[in-house]
Amino acid sequence: MARGDFVDPGPLLQELFDERVRGLEEDFPEPRSRRDRKRLRQAKRRLWTELHRAGRHAHWLTDSEAPRPDDHDHMEELVQRALEVPTGSMKRDLALFAEIRRAASRSDVPLLLETMQSDRANFWIREMLAEPACDLGGPKALPELLGAFAANTAEGHDNDSFSVHLIGLVEEEPAASAAVLSEIIEEGDADLRPIAGWLLEYCS
Numbered sequence: 368m369a370r371g372d373f374v375d376p377g378p379l380l381q382e383l384f385d386e387r388v389r390g391l392e393e394d395f396p397e398p399r400s401r402r403d404r405k406r407l408r409q410a411k412r413r414l415w416t417e418l419h420r421a422g423r424h425a426h427w428l429t430d431s432e433a434p435r436p437d438d439h440d441h442m443e444e445l446v447q448r449a450l451e452v453p454t455g456s457m458k459r460d461l462a463l464f465a466e467i468r469r470a471a472s473r474s475d476v477p478l479l480l481e482t483m484q485s486d487r488a489n490f491w492i493r494e495m496l497a498e499p500a501c502d503l504g505g506p507k508a509l510p511e512l513l514g515a516f517a518a519n520t521a522e523g524h525d526n527d528s529f530s531v532h533l534i535g536l537v538e539e540e541p542a543a544s545a546a547v548l549s550e551i552i553e554e555g556d557a558d559l560r561p562i563a564g565w566l567l568e569y570c571s
Contacts, residue, residue, distance in 0.1 A: 384414060384528075387414055388411060388414070391407060391410050391411065391414070392407065395407045408525075408527070411527055441470060442467070442470055442471065442475045442478060443478060445463070445466060445467050445470060446467065446478060446479070446482045446496075448463060449463060449464070449467065449482070449492055449495075449496075450482065450485065450487045450488065450492065460491070460495070464495040464496070467495075467496070467499060468498060468499050471499040471503060472503065473503050475499075475503070476500065476503050476504045476508060479496050479499060479500040479503075479504070480500055480504065480508060480511040480512070480515075482496060483496050483497070483500060483511070483512075483515040484511060484514060484515060484518075488515075490518075490519045490522050490524045493515045493516075493518060493519055493529070494519065494524070494526070494528060494529050497512070497515070497516075497528065497529040497532045497533070498528070498532050500512060500532075501532040501533060501535065501536040502532070502536075504536075505536065505540060505543070506536070506537070506540050506543040506544040506546070506547045507547070509533075509536070509537075509544065509547045509548065509551070509563075509566075510547070510551060510555065510559070512533060512536075513533075513551065513555075513559045513562045513563060513566075514556075514559065515529075516529055516530075516533065516562055517558045517559055517562060520562075521558075533566060534566070534569050537566050537567075537569050537570050538569055538570075541569075541570040541571070542570075544566070544570050545567060545570040548563040548564075548566055548567045548570065549563075549567065551563040552564055552567070
């Protein structure tokens with residue numbers, strides 16, 4: 368690949384993450400104690416954070432994959448495809464969500480959050496949209512993001528990558544995030560308060 372070429376880092380990071388996770392899991396063989404399970408989760412989150420931050424600083428773009436101009440209609444089309452196409456093909460799904468990441472702008476944040484909260488959204492959609500929603504939404508989006516996170520938890524999913532994106536958000540804007548999270552802890556829904564309390568630890 369020539370210097371300056373770009374391959375969207377999303378699928379590549381996911382593949383690298385999965386490969387590295389297999390190595391981590393070998394370091395914590397079954398059966399795992401509660402402490403080991405916690406340490407493994409923390410190691411996964413650190414790994415994803417490192418890979419994600421590296422991908423965000425990549426600047427390898429081809430003409431065919433260059434970001435589209437700000438086009439809200441195009442984004443609505445993409446999120447509808449995400450809602451309507453059944454999951455099953457990892458390669459196809461990752462390609463679609465990579466396109467959403469490339470096309471998303473701050474003006475699309477309400478649409479992303481609305482999609483994540485839709486009754487038609489499943490855990491996979493919420494997990495994949497978490498990255499652009501966290502990156503572009505900032506602390507103001509935390510109430511909706513925590514709602515989507517809680518929905519995944521209620522359905523029995525571990526939210527590994529979603530956790531990383533939320534942690535990255537609050538670590539980048541700790542003061543503003545702490546204010547929003549504190550308000551959720553004091554006045555928010557009961558389901559969101561424990562999540563807000565957990566995230567608040569990363570604001571210091």
